[in-house]
Amino acid sequence: MERYELxxxxxxxxxxxxxxxxxxxxRSPMRCSQARIDAFVTAHAAWIEEHLALQRxxxxxxxxxxxxxxxxAMKAKAREVLPPKIAYWSQRMGVRPTGFKVTTARKRYGSCSGKDSLCFSCFLMACPEEAIELVVVHELCHIREKNHGPGFYALLERWLPDWRERKGSLSMD
Known part of the structure; x- marks a missing residue:
């Protein structure tokens, strides 16, 4: 039987x-017996092995x-590359972000706070130019539309009609 954390x-x-x-x-209910848990793990041994191999x-x-x-180096590049893009698109779109920050976030390339401050992951710098521009415009759209509803996508479509193609070149490793 495979070792597991309970x-x-x-x-x-x-x-x-x-x-x-x-x-x-x-994950187990509080009162589940150890024998029942062990039997559950044993019954799923093939599934466990298959998924452990996949993770390896x-x-x-x-x-x-x-x-x-x-x-x-990626943070320095982001601080150099992003401000001109933010300035260009902000002026073009008629929005004003209140701040700009570069982080080492691994799960998302960008975010826009409720107070319109933009945050970008330094790992965005590993993406192609058109993908970087997509993330900048995406976050600037959040200044007007705070969620991902139809209004947000209409705004994104207005500024970047090819946003779907650009999105294909984004990948978080």
């Missing part, structure tokens, strides 16, 4: 999860994490 909570069912780093998590393949295909120096 997480008990106020749930009603047993569940399995394989994390991105290859750990096996079993994904890990092998993933490029190595950037060094601190590489991250600093």
């Amino acid at each position: 997480i008990r909570s106020r749930r009603k069912t047993l569940a399995l999860e394989i994390t991105g780093d290859g750990r096996v998590l079993v 393949r994904r890990a092998a295909d993933r490029p190595p994490a950037p060094t601190a120096a590489q991250i600093e």
